[in-house]
Amino acid sequence: MLKRFGTALCVAVIIVALTGGGALAGTFPDKNLKIIVPFAPGGGVDVTCRMIAEVAPKHLNGKKIVVENMPGGGAVIGQTYVAKAKPDGYTILAYTSSVVSNPMTKKTSFTHTSYQPIAMYCFDPEILIVPAKSPYDSLKAFIEAAQKKEVSVATPGYSTSHHIASLILEDRLGVKFGYIHNQSAAMQVQQLLGGHVEAGMMAMGETTQYVKDGSLKALGLMIDVRNPDFSAIPTFKEEGIDLVWGAFRGLAVPKDTPADTVKALDEAFKNIVADPDFNDRMQKAGFPVVYRNASDFTAYVGVVAEKLGKILPTLKKQ
Amino acid sequence: MEHILTAFGDILFHPTVLLFLVFGVVVGLIVGALPGLNDTITLAVLIPITFAMDPKYAFMLLVGVYTSACYGGSIPAILLKIPGTASSVVTTLDGYPMTQRGESGKAIGISTTSSVFGGLSSSLVLMFLAPILASYALKFGPPEYFALAILGLSTVAGMSGDNVLKSLIVCVIGLIISTVGMSPQTGYPRYTFGNDYLLEGLPFVPMLIGLFGVTSVFEVAEGLKSRVKDGTFAKMTVPRIGKVLPDLAMVKRLLPTWITSSAIGNLIGVIPGAGMIMAIYMAYDQAIRANKDKKFGTGVPEGIAAPEAANNAVVASSMVPLMSLGVPGNSTSALFLGALMIQGLRPGPSLFQDAPEVAYIIIVGFFVANLIMGPVGILIAKFLSGIIFRIPRETLTAAIALLCVTGAFAVGNSIFNVWIMLIFGILGYVFNKLKLPHSPLILAVILGSMMERGLYQSMVLSKGSLMIFLTRPISLVMLAASVFFAGAPLFSMARNRLKKRAKRGAIS
Known part of the structure; x- marks a missing residue:
């Protein structure tokens, strides 16, 4: 019984290895993607990511997005997980303002530059x-x-x-x-x-x-x-107070993700954010949709980080 | 009134709507009974499925899950001494001793009827008293939350019986545990040892799974060796489930407990952020005070009735601030807020004008869900206990161990939680050996952070003056009540000692 199970396992491993190997030649994505939400279920980030996941298969060759919650450490846990994840484009972070502020207020193994932004979909x-x-x-x-x-x-x-x-x-x-x-x-x-x-x-x-x-x-x-x-x-x-500020919500992958994959993700999420079903739901729930593509989003986060760097010494690093 | 009747019709005469409600109740019961899974996690997973659903179906599903999850938690609490959800922690105290006496059927029956009573009471509160109670909830500011936490902690003294000192020691350990993580006011990390996982404090659910589930696994393992020697290995009596529903005499006996506990549950429920844990402890404490002749912790029916009526009384009443003000009362009703918003509805007073059919079907749904929960619950509990007691204890324990590990992992998708679970499992085992009670630890962990936050916030508001706690009437009343609750048992203990000493003095 155990032996047969072992054989079955071996076969399974080989099949996975073979199909996994096939990924190199195939188009991205050829398996389901994962969005890591560094907060507990039910918050604004979680809900909007689940809205993205709902419309995603239409724009990702029928592949699904699985939302996984990884709360803790003021979002540091989930953010660290993605920063260290395999840069293959399949592990995506729900990338919010705290990615910029966390490294400035806490000891973290990452900064906002440890990620390649893919798309901003909301600005509140x-x-x-x-x-x-x-x-x-x-x-x-x-x-x-x-x-x-x-x-x-x-x-x-x-x-x-x-x-x-x-x-x-x-x-x-x-x-x-x-x-x-x-x-x-x-x-x-x-x-x-x-x-x-x-x-x-x-x-x-x-x-x-x-x-x-x-x-x-x-x-x-x-x-x-x-x-x-x-x-x-x-x-x-x-x-007379020139102050523009708000909470942004977006998505990012680890920084060493290959350029082709980033391009494919950039394209796919452009279509996802433009999806009428997604927009309808976001609007009903009161989340303002504001889209920035990968390069604009990267530039934008850079500006936010610069602003924060000036102000955050008041929030002492412990 | 007209809207309420229409909503009743919508639910009862539309088989699909009713079916979704029944399905929700069944799902809630099952996730409630599994340690590590609870209503919050389940609703978060279900909400995306409701995006495309008719709001009527969607909310019946969610209402069903929320209603029955905390009742489902009482089933393993009674049968195995492992609470399925945090809200049935107290139920283990008297529920499991009843099972050990072979009265598991009776215990389940009490838990079921008490839950239904508490649940119905809170759905009536939601139906008729929501606007009045919502304005009462708004009177709670930082000083009131501080006083409420103190009031909750004062129940430790009452619950501890003869072991006031032991309970206080455990309570202090709990308070110290509650300080782990970032200071709420300054962000300074305390007792985190540079570990990111500890920044938000110790995760509560893995802690509970450890204290109850893992500890029971250790205890079975400990008894294993001697049982192998005796040759009694794997033999266990299958208790007859027998009659489940309590008879009229029992109902009469439990009625005062049900009424007090439901009142406590409803009052605590409408205060945003106060939570089920505080309600079950306060209800249990009041039950002890009202039944001084009974030895709680040895399988007293009131000991099951009080927490189970209280936790279900929190369910619908926690929707009061959400439905009338748009402020979610706890993390589960926050998910209802999310679900409403996704359907394009805004909770709050405007909901009753914009979409009265949805608003009222949710409210009436809670009432009907409680009626469904009774029979469905007894059916599932009978079925489960039939299986559970037929499995050899050792095999069952292995399955429990597996469930504990997966449950703790699932809470945050992290191995760190599994370690926390294991550490608290060992701690719980040591506590049992030293005959230290678990309850004050859990209560202190929950209330410690609420108390700290309330204190900090009050001090900012009052610019450092403690008078803020005494000049606000609600806070003053609660603080006075806590002095009374904590002081009464201490006072009577001191008097007994003096009497004893006087007697001894007279003899010598």
Whole structure:
């Protein structure tokens, strides 16, 4: 029995080896791909990656994308895993702002340059939000108050992109906030709705419903020009603070991935992000789709890293 | 009211809708019963499947899973002393001793009826009291969370019986474990030894699998040698499952426990982020206080009824802040938020205007799911216990060991979790040898970080003044209650000692 099992195993190994060898000659991809999400299931990154996986087979010769969650270490665990993965294009990282900030705030074996970006599919601009009953009716009023006293600002967690956005704002305004760090955006919303904190930094997509029904007030967006869907929300630029910031969501592979494979992935994800089904779902769920191809995304991340490098010495490296 | 009746009709008179709900309940029961798998993981896997589904089918599936998963966890907790989900940790305390006495059927029956009672109570709360309770949940700010954590911890003193000192030692160990990882306020890594895996603290589920599953494997292995010598190897009595449903006298006896525990579960459930673990401990603690004549931990029916009614009472009530405010109450209802958004729906007050049929079918779904859960649960539990006790204990243990390893791995797809599981397995074994209780450890690990975060946040808000805890009424009441709960057993113990000493003094 055991012997027969052994033989079967040998045959299986040989078959796998042969088909695996065939990959060299075949076109990419010839097996299923894997997206490593360095967060627990259920968050924005996880949900959007699962939306990508759903439409992917149409654009990947019928091959599937399997989403695997690898949470821990403030996303360091999953990010390290992909940085060290075989650079064959089959292991993809859900590449978010924390890839840039983690190496600056924690000891990591990678930096953002350890990856080859493939595609950015979402950009959610940063929003400054206050409770409905807040005395601050405008960005100007908020800034004036912050210059006089320590305003409490809720974030979804220490060293998240929203905490970093507040640090940049502190730096620009020359003020000091009292930070209320949470474990999730949900707790942050609870504190804002209950009026326990004076302000909060969030991604615009997470706040739309509260702003619409009037339970929270939006003071300003960190974008270049007013968003046509939310034309009532002013930009920071209008107040003389030239600040563009937000959470980006994209995909990347290990940096030594062959150029052909990167090209194939770049092409495939261009079609995936353009897929009407994907766009429809993203729009319904309130995630703004913004596409950048491999080279534009690489350049963009470089700019973000440069900005962060200037500000992050305030978040001391431990 | 009209919407509620329509939703009942939608579920009961549409076989497909009902079928999805039943299917969800069955899936929830199974994943709940398997250590390492739970409702959160299952919903995350199911949500992408619901993308293209009619929202009615999609939400019945999700509601079914969420409703029955924490009840499913009680089945292995009772039969094997291994909680299938974190929410049935306390159920092992009295559930397993009942199984050892050959009363597993009775224990399952109590767990089932209590779960259904708790579940129905919370679905009624969701149906009729959601807006009122949601505004109460918003009153909870950082000082209130701090006070709530203290209140939760104060139950340790009540639960510990004669071993207050041992419980306190374990509680402190738990609090120390809860400090592992980045400081929530400054990001400074504590006790991480440069290991990235420890930055977010010790993973909770592998810890539980170790404490219960692996420890039981060790204990069976320890008994193996002597049993081989005796020649009793692999022989085990198959207990008759017998009558499962409790009789009227038992229902009457458990009713007060059900009511108190459901009330606790519902109140804790509507507070975002408070969670099932706190609810089950507080309910168990209250059951002990109300039944001073019974020796808890030896297979007392109330000891199963309290946590099982409480954890199911958290289920639908954790949807209260989501449905009325758009704030998810816990990680599972956060997944409902995701599922709603993908269907293009925004939870919160506007949901009841934009898509009342979806909003009400979710609410009514919880009610119907609880009714389905009873009979389906008893059927599955009977079937499972029929198999489990026919397998030789040694073989079963090997299977449990395998399940533990895969479960711990699956939580984060990492071997590190397996190590954590093993370490806590050894720790649990040592604890048992020293007769140290597990419960205060689990409670302290969960509440430690909540307490720390609440303290930090309050101090930022009050600019360092501790008065913030006393000037806010809810926080003050909770702190006073914790002083009472923690103090009462200590006080009576001290009085007993004094009496004893006085007696001894009189004799000598």
